Amino acid sequence: MEQLFFVIFAGIALIGAVNLLLRRNPLYAALSLLTTMAALTGLYIMLKAYFIAVIQVIIYAGAIVVLFLFVIMLFNIRAVERQTDRRGYLKWLALPFAIILIGQFLYIVRLFEENPTPVGTEIGFTEAVGRKLFTAYLLPFELTSVLILAAIIGAVVLAQKE
Amino acid sequence: MNIMLLIQAKPDWQVLAQDAARLLMPEMLVILFACFVLVLEFMLTPEQRRWAAYLSLAGLGAAGLSLALMFVKFTTAEVGFYEMVVVDGFALVFKVIFLLAAIFTIALSIKFLDVENEQRGEYYSLILFATAGMMFMASGADLLSIFISFELMALTTYILVAYLKRDRRSNEAAMKYFLLGIFSSGIFLYGMSLIYGLTAETNLTKIADTLARLARQQAPQATGFVAMAGMIFIAAAMFFKIAAVPFHMWCPDAYEGAPTSVTAFMSVGPKAAAFAIFARIFIDGLPGLRGDLTGESFGWVGLLAIVSALTMTWGNIAALTQNSAKRLMAYSSISHAGYLLLGLIAGNETGYIGLVIYLFVYVFMNLGAWGVIVAQRRASILGERVDDFNGLIHRSPGMAVMMTIFLLSLTGIPPTAGFVGKYFLFAGLIETGNAWLIALCVLAVINTAISLYYYARFIKAMFMSDVKEEEPLALSTSLRATLVTATVMVLLVGVYPRPFIAFTENATRHLLGL
Amino acid sequence: MVPMSWYLALGAVLFTIGAVSVIVKRDILSMLLAIELMLNSVNLTLVTFSSYFRELSGQILVFFVMVVAAAEAGVGLAIVVLLFRNRQTVDVDQASMLKL
Numbered sequence: 001m002e003q004l005f006f007v008i009f010a011g012i013a014l015i016g017a018v019n020l021l022l023r024r025n026p027l028y029a030a031l032s033l034l035t036t037m038a039a040l041t042g043l044y045i046m047l048k049a050y051f052i053a054v055i056q057v058i059i060y061a062g063a064i065v066v067l068f069l070f071v072i073m074l075f076n077i078r079a080v081e082r083q084t085d086r087r088g089y090l091k092w093l094a095l096p097f098a099i100i101l102i103g104q105f106l107y108i109v110r111l112f113e114e115n116p117t118p119v120g121t122e123i124g125f126t127e128a129v130g131r132k133l134f135t136a137y138l139l140p141f142e143l144t145s146v147l148i149l150a151a152i153i154g155a156v157v158l159a160q161k162e
Numbered sequence: 163m164n165i166m167l168l169i170q171a172k173p174d175w176q177v178l179a180q181d182a183a184r185l186l187m188p189e190m191l192v193i194l195f196a197c198f199v200l201v202l203e204f205m206l207t208p209e210q211r212r213w214a215a216y217l218s219l220a221g222l223g224a225a226g227l228s229l230a231l232m233f234v235k236f237t238t239a240e241v242g243f244y245e246m247v248v249v250d251g252f253a254l255v256f257k258v259i260f261l262l263a264a265i266f267t268i269a270l271s272i273k274f275l276d277v278e279n280e281q282r283g284e285y286y287s288l289i290l291f292a293t294a295g296m297m298f299m300a301s302g303a304d305l306l307s308i309f310i311s312f313e314l315m316a317l318t319t320y321i322l323v324a325y326l327k328r329d330r331r332s333n334e335a336a337m338k339y340f341l342l343g344i345f346s347s348g349i350f351l352y353g354m355s356l357i358y359g360l361t362a363e364t365n366l367t368k369i370a371d372t373l374a375r376l377a378r379q380q381a382p383q384a385t386g387f388v389a390m391a392g393m394i395f396i397a398a399a400m401f402f403k404i405a406a407v408p409f410h411m412w413c414p415d416a417y418e419g420a421p422t423s424v425t426a427f428m429s430v431g432p433k434a435a436a437f438a439i440f441a442r443i444f445i446d447g448l449p450g451l452r453g454d455l456t457g458e459s460f461g462w463v464g465l466l467a468i469v470s471a472l473t474m475t476w477g478n479i480a481a482l483t484q485n486s487a488k489r490l491m492a493y494s495s496i497s498h499a500g501y502l503l504l505g506l507i508a509g510n511e512t513g514y515i516g517l518v519i520y521l522f523v524y525v526f527m528n529l530g531a532w533g534v535i536v537a538q539r540r541a542s543i544l545g546e547r548v549d550d551f552n553g554l555i556h557r558s559p560g561m562a563v564m565m566t567i568f569l570l571s572l573t574g575i576p577p578t579a580g581f582v583g584k585y586f587l588f589a590g591l592i593e594t595g596n597a598w599l600i601a602l603c604v605l606a607v608i609n610t611a612i613s614l615y616y617y618a619r620f621i622k623a624m625f626m627s628d629v630k631e632e633e634p635l636a637l638s639t640s641l642r643a644t645l646v647t648a649t650v651m652v653l654l655v656g657v658y659p660r661p662f663i664a665f666t667e668n669a670t671r672h673l674l675g676l
Numbered sequence: 677m678v679p680m681s682w683y684l685a686l687g688a689v690l691f692t693i694g695a696v697s698v699i700v701k702r703d704i705l706s707m708l709l710a711i712e713l714m715l716n717s718v719n720l721t722l723v724t725f726s727s728y729f730r731e732l733s734g735q736i737l738v739f740f741v742m743v744v745a746a747a748e749a750g751v752g753l754a755i756v757v758l759l760f761r762n763r764q765t766v767d768v769d770q771a772s773m774l775k776l
Contacts, residue, residue: 006678010686017693017713026705033709036690040720043683047727052719052738059742064712064749071753072705075760094699098692105688108356108388109681123732132732133739138178139243140310143298144743146193147314150291151747153200154321157284158754306737313744317751324755333759340755341707344748345698348714351741352691355718355734359684359725364733 005046012039030068037061049124181242185249188225188232188257189297195221196290203283214283215272218290222265229257239672241303245365248303251668256300256438259522263431264293266529266644271423273638274536278326278421285325289427292318296435305354305364305447308439316343316403319432323420335419342412346402353395357447360388366447373450393451393462396443403436404499407472414480417492422539422546425488426532429495434521437502441517444506445673452509455598466507467602473500474609481616487535488546490616491528494572497613498524501606504587507599513590514670519662520583523655527571527580530648534565537635548619553629561635562624564649569617571652574610579655582662584610683724690717704759708752715745 016036020029037060044053133141182190198221199214206213232254239250268286275281295314302308320343324336358364361372376385398409405413417425444452444462453461477497484490505517538545555562571578584606591603655662694717697710719738726734 002678006682010682013686013690014693017690020706020709020713021693021697021700024702024706026703026709029706029709033713036713037716040716043686043720044723046678047683047723049723049727049735049738052723052735055739055742056719059746060712060716064746067749067753068705068709071756075757094696097699098696101692101695102689104391105692106685108391109684109688123730124727124735128732129735129739132736136244136733137246137306137736139246140304140307140740143307143310143314144740146291146294147310147317147744148747149197150288150314150318150321151750153284153288153291154318155750155754157282157288158321158324158327158751159757306733306740309737310740310744313747317747320751320755324758327758328762330759330762333755333762336755337704337759340752341698341704341711344708344711344752345714347744347748348694348711348718351715351718352721354737355721355725358722358734358737362725362729362731362733364737 002046005042009039009042009046012036013043027069027072030065030072034061034065037065047124051124051126051129054126178243185240185242185247185301187228188261189294189301191225191228192221192290192294192297195224196287196294199283199287199290203287206283208281211281211283212272214286215268218286219265219268221290222261222268222293226258226261226265229254229261233668246304246307247298247301249301250672252438252441252670252672253301255518255522255666255669256434257297259434259525260293260296260300260431262525263427263434263529264289266525266533266648267423267427267431269640269644270426270529270533270536272640274421274423274539277539277541280326280421285322288318288322288325292322292427292431296431296438299435300438300442302439302442303366303446305357305366305369305443308442309351309354312435312439313347315432315435316347319424319428322424322427323416325424326421329419331419332421333419335416339412339416339420342402342409346399346409349395349402350399353392353397353399356388356392356395360385360392366442369447370449373448377450389448389451390460393444393448394465396448397462397465400436400440400443401469404433404440404502405496406469406499406503407476407496410473410477410496410499413496414489414492417495418486418488418546422488422532422536425492426529426536429491429532430525430528433495433499434524437517437521441506441673455596463507463509466503467598470500470503470507471602471605473497473503474606475500478609478612478616481613484616485548486546487538487548487550487620490548490619491531491535494613494616495528497609498528498572500609501584501587504591504602504606507602508587508590508594510590510593511670511674512586512593514673515663515666516583516586516588516590518666518669519655519659520580520587522662522666523571523579523583523652526648526651526655527568527578530645530652531565531568531572533641533645533648534561534568537561537637537641540635548623549627551620551623552627554624556629558635558637561645564645565624566621567649567652569620571656573614573617577653577656579652579659582655582659680724680728684721687717687721687724690714690720704756708749708756712745712749715741 013036016032019032023029037056041053041056044056195218199218202214202217236249239248241248267289292315295311298311299308302311320336320340323339324332326332357369361369363369363372373389402409451461453459453463455464474497477493477500481490481493484493502517502520505513538550571580574580574584588603588606591599691714694710694714698707701707701710719741722734722738
């Protein structure tokens with residue numbers, strides 16, 4: 001049963017990713033990324049990482065991709081499309097690069113094969129994550145607030161009209 | 163069972179507050195002043211805008227004072243915040259380097275931003291945020307805190323590169339730098355996830371312990387492969403950050419397109435910060451993967467040696483044909499990344515001293531050279547071509563002499579600071595006695611000779627060509643003071659290096675595990 | 677029961693697709709989206725390891741990756757807006773000055 005769910009979610013995620021690779025229009029690419037993210041949420045729930053599943057929907061799907069869609073729709077996409085003039089040979093590098101990456105990854109995955117299934121005691125609840133976030137990871141958490149402040153300043157400085 | 167334990171864990175606020183006051187005072191001051199500068203911005207009339215710069219200099223000075231106190235107070239390494247930060251000699255020395263880079267950059271920027279008509283407080287507060295990020299990077303004891311502080315630095319640098327909004331080159335440079343930067347962050351994270359998957363730890367010293375245990379126990383071959391893959395991913399991301407070949411292609415464009423004052427900052431601060439975490443992660447976290455060059459085991463030493471050889475050679479050869487002063491200096495900075503890697507490759511005391519002291523003197527000589535380029539920018543002249551330096555000796559003899567000193571130091575000619583740095587870097591390689599490393603050292607010496615050729619083009623333009631422009635240079639008191647200080651330091655370290663070597667030994671003691 | 681290696685394999689494949697997309701894509705927005713895909717695959721890998729070890733720091737790391745991704749998306753899109761604005765007013769069809 002669980003395997004069936006995995007296959008379904010993984011299939012959706014892969015279709016979304018391949019679609020992102022093949023589409024030229026960024027609008028469709030953003031929508032296929034959304035599909036992949038939704039499927040990943042299902043996988044996070046199967047892995048019992050509930051908090052991550054929730055923020056995946058709220059932050060990634062809800063905030064980041066929507067922001068992308070806004071920008072894509074606010075501006076004329078066709079004009080954006082020809083923005084980079086890239087060197088042609090990069091394309092031919094991509095295939096061997098992919099083959100090397102995949103081969104190496106599959107080897108790594110095989111090494112973890114004998115490991116048991118991740119049943120997991122339920123560690124991914126919001127409360128547990130929150131506890132850990134505000135004790136052991138307090139400093140990085142505070143640093144992210146500085147990071148976000150800097151990002152806000154930057155976005156305002158760059159995007160504001162004179 | 164686990165969850166009950168977790169829920170009972172309560173933060174001990176008193177301990178945390180004490181940790182913060184004791185370990186992170188300079189960083190907190192820098193962030194505080196960055197916020198002050200933002201607020202001050204609203205209270206200033208356009209004519210008073212420069213006060214933002216003076217306030218940020220005051221903030222950096224305050225941070226410098228508290229850092230000086232920490233030098234007295236900390237004789238041994240101390241960890242805090244649940245082992246997220248560590249304050250040791252290594253971190254303190256690098257924090258001094260970052261503060262100096264930030265102070266010099268702000269002093270260079272004041273007049274430059276007036277000329278560009280972009281004098282605003284946000285610029286200075288972003289530089290302060292980037293400095294805070296770099297200082298946290300140097301103190302990071304955990305992959306997580308290193309990652310966040312690294313992103314703080316990187317994100318602010320992307321914004322600074324795009325700072326000249328109306329200049330299309332600035333926009334495009336920022337776009338390119340940004341895309342490649344976050345691409346390399348993704349690679350870094352994947353490497354991190356592999357290491358985490360192997361060890362279930364994010365703390366660097368614990369990673370090292372667990373990897374050593376795994377290597378002794380079960381299936382050393384298999385764990386070795388995963389660890390190696392993780393190491394290669396992390397190394398690739400680091401090569402991006404220090405602009406080493408083959409991941410250097412963003413560097414000339416980003417350096418050319420960015421506002422010149424920001425380029426000066428990028429070539430010194432973030433580069434030193436990247437080297438700091440490079441050394442931290444590889445020496446503290448992955449010492450077991452070091453490998454050697456006898457051909458028995460491949461490790462990061464071999465990888466770094468290949469990359470270093472490619473980087474110095476390619477950087478120097480590409481610099482030969484550049485006509486833009488900014489691009490030329492960008493390629494020169496690529497080749498310097500190659501020299502700096504030699505310190506990590508040698509892996510002995512001399513090499514580490516070379517790495518740290520070279521990064522220290524690089525602040526003065528490189529920011530000095532960039533400062534002279536910044537001064538060429540005037541209302542109607544970009545001043546970015548080597549030709550723009552024509553006849554500088556007639557227009558401003560002092561500046562021409564100072565530029566010559568900086569360039570000689572970048573080459574590594576004896577009475578200057580650059581020689582001291584190069585001496586230690588090269589001597590470290592020879593000390594190892596390995597034939598391959600000695601060959602690498604010979605290559606580095608040949609490269610130094612090549613670099614003399616393109617630095618000499620500046621000197622030839624300044625002393626032997628006729629004046630092309632009559633408009634006076636954009637000089638200000640702060641710029642003059644910066645250039646003079648940098649010149650004095652370059653000569654002082656070159657003539658009397660002993661106290662500075664003692665200063666860097668604070669840092670190398672940690673790297674050597676003493 | 678689903679073995680751990682399936683999750684890891686999916687993460688690896690998604691990472692590769694993301695990395696290849698970054699290389700072959702020609703427009704900036706799609707490249708940004710492809711980088712987001714790479715970060716997502718890293719997150720999947722981290723969550724898998726985290727629930728296998730029953731150790732939370734992997735999930736916390738995912739949380740931080742998401743925050744950083746959000747901040748980066750904000751800044752990146754601001755740069756895109758800037759670029760587009762200057763381009764529209766100057767010249768749309770001229771090829772890029774800095775080759776990517």
